[in-house]
Amino acid sequence: MLLPNGRNANRREFLSQTGKLALGAGLAATLPNVRLLGAEAKQKESTPESLTKVLYESLSPKQREAVCFDWDHEDGRGLLRTHVSANWDITEQYLASDFYTDDQREIVRHILEGIIQPEWHERIYKQLKDDSGGFGKQNSIAIFGEPGSDKCELVLTGRHMTLRADGNTTPHVAFGGPIFYGHAAQGFDEKPDHPGNVFWPQAKAANKLYQMLDGEQQEAALVRNPKMPAEDDVYFEGTGEKAAKELQGIPIAQLASDQKEHMQKVLKKLIEPYRQSDQDEVVACLDKFGGLDACHLAFYEEDDLGKDRVWDNWRLEGPAFVWHFRGAPHVHCWVNVADNPEVELNAG
Template structure:
């Protein structure tokens, strides 16, 4: 990178400049042997969005041409910004490749860590190691819109990962759009108890609720026939009596008070990995269409690993909310949350 005077930037130049732009002490401590002076360290706490702007300003023209797009850019996958899949790269260059500098990789790492709660960093890095050999090995990124403007979104993709940072600039949707997460902890075909899978505790909390149901409620919640929908079928059914009939499982609003209280714990467990602003946005979207009480919870007899009646596959669905947990043969989770059922999905 060239400085305005034409001199090649040194590592210290880079860290000083990015520090003043808001990357903060986080990047300085992340680079071994490098420390910002107290006078240079900025006071405002960096966010994934401010770091996206820092990253953007370090990109060369070739890099920008490759990974930066207009807000409504389309390709063969449709509106690229809103696309989601179980295993894909939104752009060709891998984060681990020499397309990026070491410093740029550190910024990307800090963006990821800003999207995820600190308590989840170790678990996310375990997922990345187990599924793709480590951070950046199978990950790619894209930036949509102008960083620092009212429309900008950073997207990180890879095997078992689609994460977004939009600073709530994308209208009507939580997380900046549909997301995906998953994990194959020890093998492609996991054992029934999913040893080491960082996301399996979500299913354990949901199954605890199933055990709280009486016999009639369990019959309503357990779907034996028809089979469960395709895992990427997280389109919104919308509102009204006709739409509600499409929801499988038991109506959350019909649960007892203690069961509904535990349902809140299920939701809390689902959104637990993500930063507080994203958690809050999920709740706001839910509340606009009746909250959890307007949702249905379904467990699927299909693909019950080990036949232990600890249901590996389940789905929480409402008018503009779908959280599909597929635990066989390993965990895949598709998430689509909005404040309007009119929001279109671009999955595949």
């Protein structure tokens, strides 16, 4: 694992730091998944939520005043806990600033790594380096509710990043609420094949499905007019015949069996960066409203980079599920998944 300074760190180093914090605050007994084994200190399945508690207990009163809020805290952006944007600071203090200690930055780094699958860590650090100079340089956090209670969520934001750790304490939604990810690997305007973009393989998988469609299906899936929705328009259409008519593209239910099988692979590709519990929650939310068969898949002719008919912009949408992939001029992805289409969104 890479530290912010680029040095490799092992789990023993990290536990040495977080263990000192926990013990110093009298918290050793509250972290059953983290054990100190004499000189051979190891980390045992600590979760982003347990580490959020360690972080919270390490914060000074001044720090808590700046980054810790009530569960339903609102500001000029509305209900702050549920806000999502492409490039924003949930609080004013960047992780790389001297507002935080080195130990605290390490804890947040491991919270991030706990949310993301290990095989994706290197790719996420590449995204952070390309977009903002590295982990913490333009990232900020906020903690809502009290760690260890039935309502607590840590939100990590920055350029091309909104991630959440809630331990499934936020009802009805996957990921703890709407999330955002993106990448500008080669500058603001990427080339048609998006060299180096860590998320472009998701679009390649979706475009492979488009190539599997016959002529009539491709015509149904490709949206020429009206144009694609605004990228942050990931509000739910809900259920019913009228709502279904509002969904653009081709109904997944109309696909052939081999096409549906590949659509499952596309979904797997979309959720693979995230920890298993979040993946499972996405699938559970989706299944509650008919699974992929209740969704539509749309490809947009608008902003086809290079005019190569490899569609940069596409959208998978169901009654309480929206995954909007905008690939031009670089990748932006807006995600909103719930088990109830009446869940409100706070995006912008």
